[in-house]
Amino acid sequence: MFDFDEIVERYNKKEITLNEMIDIVCSHLSDSYIPKVYKNTSKMTTEEWENARRDSIGGSDQATIFGIETYGRTQRGLFFDKKGIMPVNPKAKNIAVLDSGHLLEQTVADIFYTKTALIPYEIKAMFEHPLFPHIRCNIDRFLRYSGHKEPMGILECKTTHEFNTSWEEEGVPFHYYLQVQTYLSTLNMDTGYIACLFVPVQARYMAASLYQLSKAFEKMPVKVANDICDSMLAVAKTDSEIEPYIKVFLHLMLGEFYIPRNMLKPFADEMSKKFVYKKIERDKEIEKEILSKDISFWYEYIEKNHMPPLIESGDACAELLNSYLPPKTGEIRIKATPAMEDKLNELATLEKQKKMFKDKLDEIEKAQKELYTDFIEALDGHSKGVLILSDGKEHTLSNASRNSRSTNYKLLEEGYPEAFEAAVKESTSSPSFKISRI
Template structure:
């Protein structure tokens, strides 16, 4: 698909009025296509989900994000959308308004858009405003004019569905209007073609054919996804034979394990030396938590702060399980972690 092959003469279709939808119905409508926040998972750069997670969500196998997961941050972001839009309008002088509808691309009906706000520009044209919030430390992801990549994909998807040329992303990271970031995004037809191609391949190759896509994305997310759908470990299952061509990767794994072992050994040596050097200072501090040393040129501040945890010991936990099984069952949760190791043996 070349840049000139995109048909630019279209208007988005309205699927449903979202203002009256329940959350359950809204989630159901999202399953009939690909939304802006889904694109990063397809492209393998999502910080939250893999392409397999997205596939399972679209087929109704497993929700993409559990309702309890990080619900406070999501709720804060939702509640502050209007405030972010208000600050943007005040800072830019542009007119901003919501349209509570879900839109669909008429040429690629698997592409959906649920846009936060729209903008009226002075020349009478329309654009998109995407409202974000983040904590103070996460503001560094926006430094030097940058925008987190998954947000860029989201907005480019919206521009394509709505057939608009410009959007802004506004992000509030503090509690006043100066702790506010505004970034413009111009439509880029070459990038848009790539996004459409990847979305179309995902939808037609995997979702419509109900064929699981291969994993892509960040290793930690992939491993978490595999554990999520794989169920609990079963030591009674027979040994699996791995194809011979994977031996190269296992050799690399073992080399990295040896490098890690050497680094950890050196780390332990350094920590032991630091503990030895700390002894006289800890002795002088006693029950105090801070100290200062000044030699006339430099000033050193020392802290020795406590970290306290209240927990139930292993023996007490066993007693609780026996004596009060109902309480134990209500307040404990079984989790599973698995350790991957490689050991080389003679054939």
């Protein structure tokens, strides 16, 4: 019988190394282990859910642990999160994206059902990996065949604002692939699907608003529903791209936030070009790598309270440091380490290269402007023209002015001081790092 606590005890007593512990855990992946329910989530409070998530590694954490930068996340940021260390200057979350995803999760599952005849259903529980209890998962939907009670696989539901090449042919964005493989390992299942609905930005904001309304009202007041319908229909008339989304939003709203069954197939057919789903089979090799990296991350960093190195892009690392380091007044004197001096020399070299490219770019732009002269003269004051070449090809010329408006803040402040004070909001930008004399 597999006993993880016994393995950890042997590791803590230094009877086995971390690599040996990883090998022992991974050797049991071929066992017919039974999925373990950590907690029922139907009545779980937000605080309870956050604590359960913080004391574990989830599917969406895998890319970060693998060193793949997604959404600016870093391993050190994940370490801070698991340790409950809050940023001093937190980055604002895109709540609209999160809320629209929550609202449209069932819609994605419904469209998937019409495309495959596999029946998605929800189990309100957080699952824990039987071989490594620090991996916990919330599954969007389980899947079963019609007439069957037992699940045959799982479905991960996604929404995004535009189609990208990582979904083409057999492709799945790798961070999502890792997420589904983690779930399959936790549940000891062989088949998963991931489905994604591509939703324009404006439609996502509408979906987010509806999600907030669904939380605010048990049953939406008639006047509120009518007002929303009127405004959405007005938008639908002017924007053909989001018209089909508005149709489903109206049904979501009036049908107590689900799509009536008789509307599913027509909507799914209409959204065929905006919807994609992929089958993901369990991969034992990537599964071993997931378990290996998760165990290593947990015991090398979380258990030892040791911060991971900063290995991600400069932008992501700078954003992390600026978020967690409290601002201080005054000036600090820093004794340069040999590594700092090497990096300073490298920065100086890069700065010279940058200046050389800038000087070259300035020369090119100057030469371009000199060549423009004949064409501007030929336009004879017109803002647009068509240049016809000897072979019949045409090029459009443009020399148009642009109107712009600016606000005279001094005049506004003097004439309407109270309105000016009420309208002006101060904000502090993120620090901008510079080094002098390089």
